[in-house]
Each structure stands twice: as C-alpha cells, then as structure tokens.
Amino acid sequence: xxxLCLPAGLRPDEVSELDRMIQKKQQVKVDQYLFHEGDIAQxxxxxxxxxxxxxxxxxxxxxxxVGIHLPxxxxxxxxxxxxxxxxxxxxxxxxxxxxxxxxxxxxxxIRIPTLGRQIMRMTSRELNTSYENHELLGRRSAQERVxxxxxxxxxxxxxxxxxxxxxxxxxxxxxxxNYLGLQLxxxxxxxxxxxxxxxxxxxxxxLEIKDINKLRELAGFCDKTTDYAxxx
Amino acid sequence: xxxLCLPAGLRPDEVSELDRMIQKKQQVKVDQYLFHEGDIAQxxxxxxxxxxxxxxxxxxxxxxxVGIHLPxxxxxxxxxxxxxxxxxxxxxxxxxxxxxxxxxxxxxxIRIPTLGRQIMRMTSRELNTSYENHELLGRRSAQERVxxxxxxxxxxxxxxxxxxxxxxxxxxxxxxxNYLGLQLxxxxxxxxxxxxxxxxxxxxxxLEIKDINKLRELAGFCDKTTDYAxxx
DNA sequence: AAAAGTGCTTGATCATGATCAATAAACTGT
DNA sequence: ACAGTTTATTGATCATGATCAAGCACTTTT
Numbered sequence: 028x029x030x031l032c033l034p035a036g037l038r039p040d041e042v043s044e045l046d047r048m049i050q051k052k053q054q055v056k057v058d059q060y061l062f063h064e065g066d067i068a069q070x071x072x073x074x075x076x077x078x079x080x081x082x083x084x085x086x087x088x089x090x091x092x093v094g095i096h097l098p099x100x101x102x103x104x105x106x107x108x109x110x111x112x113x114x115x116x117x118x119x120x121x122x123x124x125x126x127x128x129x130x131x132x133x134x135x136x137i138r139i140p141t142l143g144r145q146i147m148r149m150t151s152r153e154l155n156t157s158y159e160n161h162e163l164l165g166r167r168s169a170q171e172r173v174x175x176x177x178x179x180x181x182x183x184x185x186x187x188x189x190x191x192x193x194x195x196x197x198x199x200x201x202x203x204x205n206y207l208g209l210q211l212x213x214x215x216x217x218x219x220x221x222x223x224x225x226x227x228x229x230x231x232x233x234l235e236i237k238d239i240n241k242l243r244e245l246a247g248f249c250d251k252t253t254d255y256a257x258x259x
Numbered sequence: 260x261x262x263l264c265l266p267a268g269l270r271p272d273e274v275s276e277l278d279r280m281i282q283k284k285q286q287v288k289v290d291q292y293l294f295h296e297g298d299i300a301q302x303x304x305x306x307x308x309x310x311x312x313x314x315x316x317x318x319x320x321x322x323x324x325v326g327i328h329l330p331x332x333x334x335x336x337x338x339x340x341x342x343x344x345x346x347x348x349x350x351x352x353x354x355x356x357x358x359x360x361x362x363x364x365x366x367x368x369i370r371i372p373t374l375g376r377q378i379m380r381m382t383s384r385e386l387n388t389s390y391e392n393h394e395l396l397g398r399r400s401a402q403e404r405v406x407x408x409x410x411x412x413x414x415x416x417x418x419x420x421x422x423x424x425x426x427x428x429x430x431x432x433x434x435x436x437n438y439l440g441l442q443l444x445x446x447x448x449x450x451x452x453x454x455x456x457x458x459x460x461x462x463x464x465x466l467e468i469k470d471i472n473k474l475r476e477l478a479g480f481c482d483k484t485t486d487y488a489x490x491x
Numbered sequence: 492a493a494a495a496g497t498g499c500t501t502g503a504t505c506a507t508g509a510t511c512a513a514t515a516a517a518c519t520g521t
Numbered sequence: 522a523c524a525g526t527t528t529a530t531t532g533a534t535c536a537t538g539a540t541c542a543a544g545c546a547c548t549t550t551t
Contacts, residue, residue: 068378085479091391105390107383114390140368143375150382151339157389157393158325158346163463164396165323165440169538200499208397210539215500231499231547247317249459303506399506432529447530463517463529493551500545510535519526 046173053124060105061116061124068106070126071146074098077122078197080206081105081114092206094157095119098187101149121199135167164208167247172207173217174246177227181236193235223246262378280437283461287357288405293335293348302358303378309354310429312344312438313337324438326389327412327430330419333381352429398438398481405449406424406478409459413468425467453477 052075053060061072064084072079073098078234080100090207093114096102110129136143163175185191198206204214221227226241227234236242273413275328284307287293293304296316304311306328313326313334325346328334338344342361370376395407434448435445453459458473467476 081390083390089398091394093393103316103385108380108387108420113387129445137372143379147375147379147382150379151336152388154382154389155340155345156385156392157336157386158313158315161325161478164393165437166321190369198362205397211498212500213538213541219500255541442509443529444531445508448508491543495548495550497548498546500543500550503541505538505540507537507539509537510534511533513530513532515528515530515551517526519524521523521525 029245049125049127050089053126055122055124056120057118059118061118062112064112064115066106066112068103068110068112068129071101071103071107071132072127073101073115073127075123075125078119079115079116079122079124080119080198082200083114084207090205092202093160094153094235095206097183098189099144099185100187101153104146104150104153105191106235107150119199119202147215169213170217170220170245171247172209173203173214174221174226175209176203177234177236178239178243178246181239191236192239194233195235196232199232263373274358281357281359286360287350287354287356289350289352291350294338294344294352296344296347298338300335300342300358300361302331302340303335304348305333305357305359307357309357310351311348311354311356311366312351312430312434313348314437315346322437324434325392327414327438330420330421332361332415333385336378336382336385338373339382351431358388373457384464394422401439401441402449402452402477403479404441405435405446406458408439409453409466409468410471410475410478413471423468424471426465429466429468431464446448 055077061079062068077097078098079096079102080092081096082092084090094102096116102116103112105114129222132142132146136146150164159179167175180196181191181194184194196203200211200214204211207214209217218227218229221242222229224241224245226245227236228237229235268443280344287309291488293298308330311328311334312320312324312331313328314324316322322411327333328348334348335344337346364378391411397405399407412428413423413426416426428435432443436443439446441449450459450461453474454461456473456477457466458470458477461467
C-alpha cells in the first residue's frame with residue numbers, strides 16, 4: 028500500500044486505517060474487465076502493477092481508447108459524477124490493483140479529509156492528461172503523435188518508478204493506433220521513420236529510446252518542461 | 260447563487276454560508292483572461308452567464324482549445340493537482356462568473372463535506388466531457404465532428420437551461436475548428452453540407468437545428484442516449 | 492517439425508482534408 | 522458613408538493518412 032500515490036500526505040495511523048479498509052492485491056489477467064461502461068460504480072482503483080486502458084464503445088462496435096493507466100495512478104473517477112461508469116476498463120497485461128470501495132470511501136474521507144483531497148488531486152491530474160490527449164489529437168501529424176506519445180509515456184513510466192529508456196510496451200499496435208486516432212499501418216510507418224532517424228529502436232513490443240532530444244524534436248517540440256512538476 | 264449547480268444537495272444554511280463566501284457577480288468581457296497556464300491557482304470558477312474556453316499554448320504559438328464551459332458548469336479544476344493551472348481560460352463573450360477562492364474553499368469544505376463532493380462530481384463530469392472529446396477526435400470525419408459537436412453543444416445548452424434548438428454560437432469558426440482539430444475551411448464546408456442536407460440553418464453565428472435526428476445520424480449515430488442522466 | 496494463427500510491416504492506390512488563393516460578407520472606426 | 526479590417530465562404534490543387542492487399546515474423550497447436 029505504501030508504495031501507492033494515495034497515502035501521500037497522510038499520517039501513519041491514517042495510512043493504517045486506509046490500509047485495513049482496502050481490498051488489496053487484486054490480481055487481474057490480460058483483457059480482464061474491471062468494470063463496464065454503464066455499470067454502477069463499486070470502487071475506484073489504484074494501479075499497483077501493470078497497466079490498464081479506459082475506452083468507450085459505440086453501438087456500431089467501434090471503440091475508442093481514451094485513457095491509459097500506469098502504476099501509481101488512479102482510475103474509475105469517471106463514475107464520481109453520477110455513480111455510473113462512462114468508460115470500460117480492461118487490463119493490458121497481467122496486473123495488480125487496489126480497489127477502494129466507494130461505500131467505505133465516503134465515510135472514511137470524512138474522518139480523513141486529506142484522503143478526499145488526494146483523490147481530487149489524482150482526478151485533476153487525469154483531467155490534465157485528457158486535455159493533453161486532446162492537444163495531441165488536435166493538430167498533429169502521425170509521426171508527431173507517435174513521437175509525442177512515446178515521450179509522454181516514458182515520462183509517466185519514470186513518474187511511476189519504472190524504467191523509462193528501455194521497456195516493454197504492454198500496448199498493442201492495435202490499441203496504440205486506436206488511442207492516437209490513426210490506422211495501424213500509419214503507426215507502423217511512423218515507427219519506421221523514428222527508427223530510421225535513429226531516435227528509437229523497436230522490435231515488436233520492446234522499445235528503446237536512443238535519443239530523447241531528437242524524439243522530442245520530432246514530436247513537434249511542444250511539450251514544455253513542466254518546471255512546476257506534480258507534487259503530491 | 261441559487262441557480263448554480265454547486266449548491267445542489269446542500270442545506271439552506273449551508274447555501275447561505277457558501278453564498279457569503281463567494282466573490283460573486285464577477286463580470287468579464289470578451290477575450291478577457293480568467294487565468295493563464297502556469298499561474299498559481301486562486302480559485303475555481305462557476306459560469307453564471309456566457310461561455311469560456313480552456314486552451315493550452317505551445318512555444319511556437321500554436322494553441323489548442325481543450326474545453327468549453329457553459330452556464331452552470333465549473334472550470335479551473337485543472338489546477339487542483341498541484342495548484343498550478345495547466346490551461347488558460349478566456350471568455351468567449353460577455354460573461355459572468357462566481358469565483359470560489361481556494362483558500363476559503365479548503366476550510367469551508369471541512370464544515371460542509373457535501374461541497375467537496377459536489378466539486379468532485381463536477382470535475383468527474385468535466386473528465387467525461389474530455390473523454391468524449393477524445394472520442395470525437397479519434398476516428399471521425401470532418402462532417403461527423405461538426406454534427407456531433409452541434410448535438411452535444413445543444414444538449415449541454417439544454418442542460419444549462421438555455422435554448423437548444425435555435426441560438427447564437429459564441430464560438431467563432433476559428434475557435435470551433437481549433438477545438439475540433441480541423442481547418443477553418445473544412446468546418447465551413449461541413450456547415451455547408453449540413454445546411455444542404457436540411458438539418459440546420461446557419462448564418463454567421465446564428466444557428467438553428469431543424470432536424471435533430473438527421474443531425475444525430477450525420478454525427479455517426481454514436482451517441483448513446485444516456486439513460487442514466489447526470490443527476491446532482 | 493509442419494501447420495495454423497496472430498500481430499506487425501511494407502507496398503500501391505485512393506480519398507479526405509490541408510493548403511493556397513480569391514471573394515464575399517460583416518463589423519471597425521473616422 | 523466611407524475605407525479598412527476582420528471573419529466566413531467557396532474554389533483549385535496538393536499531401537497526408539486511409540484503405541486494400543500481400544508478405545513476414547513470431548506463437549501456438551497438433
């Protein structure tokens with residue numbers, strides 16, 4: 028529990044109380060659903076290990092991935108508006124989550140006001156990530172999208188305490204292209220260009236960032252170095 | 260104050276207390292900034308009258324609008340992650356906002372727990388809207404984007420108690436095309452197509468929805484009727 | 492080890508929307 | 522009312538990414 032983002036700023040006794048309440052070490056397998064769009068929310072979730080995708084499904088079967096969740100991040104806050112989930116969430120690899128049951132959360136956050144604030148912070152963070160996605164999709168070429176995605180993905184991995192220069196992407200090309208609003212083939216070609224320009228090597232899902240500055244440049248040179256980094 | 264979203268679910272005496280605290284009736288003119296990206300947050304804001312745009316700016320001068328805010332909606336929650344705003348906000352027309360100073364909000368939400376919950380709800384709602392935007396930008400043609408935007412915009416106007424079948428769009432073509440990730444000319448052509456197919460009439464900023472079903476159809480028939488509507 | 496399957500890459504062609512360019516229409520201010 | 526400016530529309534051409542199609546690499550099955 029202690030490695031999670033959530034207890035930051037809580038007193039030791041509060042962490043213990045939170046600890047007791049949480050249904051932890053919930054192991055999930057690839058493609059397993061945590062919840063479906065339309066479900067009445069039972070809990071919000073903190074990623075411990077692995078990664079998850081949030082997506083919306085249309086009647087015609089077309090889906091759109093709208094969020095990716097890495098260790099230390101929270102998801103499921105989409106349901107806090109009206110108790111109904113507006114996205115579905117699936118594990119992208121073998122993963123491990125903490126479920127924070129909403130029922131207990133309500134009473135607990137009265138006793139530990141900091142907890143509510145912390146959830147608020149994480150939700151705000153997710154909102155900003157979604158805004159960034161809007162910006163990524165707005166006015167960028169295929170190559171820029173892929174390069175920018177890789178930059179941000181690496182940054183978030185670093186933030187989650189994971190290796191950020193060489194790693195296995197749990198995201199399939201299919202999912203990645205969907206997330207980036209591109210065709211599979213287009214993403215593949217973008218990877219080729221990035222490989223040819225020498226800033227990455229990539230074989231299947233294994234990715235290595237060789238030249239982050241070059242990559243940033245190809246991403247459109249747009250991501251300001253956040254001097255006011257997220258503090259918890 | 261009472262017409263706002265925020266006091267929903269509060270006791271009369273709590274509303275009064277909130278009422279006293281809020282710096283209200285803050286009049287703003289077109290293009291006036293409420294805050295800039297990077298600013299330390301002073302407050303979050305509730306729209307009373309008019310409309311606002313949230314946008315991110317890149318060093319190369321390119322901006323991307325990532326949010327539109329109508330009466331009854333909250334904005335500025337992007338700063339709740341780390342006290343720094345990650346977007347800039349400008350009024351799109353002569354408007355009127357309530358500022359909820361963060362300093363007072365912290366103490367007040369301890370005395371009125373419902374208030375914190377209500378802000379949480381509104382933030383979750385904004386998150387879902389941003390997810391919907393991701394979906395809109397993901398895999399849709401220009402015509403679908405414009406049609407879907409109009410459907411959702413009309414829905415949100417209705418939700419805000421505004422006329423939804425015939426109204427003045429405060430959003431310029433410039434801003435709209437930016438928001439939708441399209442060129443100005445492309446949006447103009449999409450409007451022409453929608454006009455020609457008889458589902459709208461539009462002269463400059465004045466818009467009239469003649470056939471909402473046809474419009475929904477041209478939007479890609481994707482927006483499920485939200486049977487579990489937002490309740491407050 | 493061969494066969495079948497899945498996921499990724501590469502190539503060729505096509506269509507949508509971007510870009511360039513020119514009007515047209517509406518709003519400025521004097 | 523006038524020029525001057527901004528904002529929207531329409532047209533023509535071009536480029537990027539979508540689509541169609543094949544092949545390759547890596548897994549899983551028997």
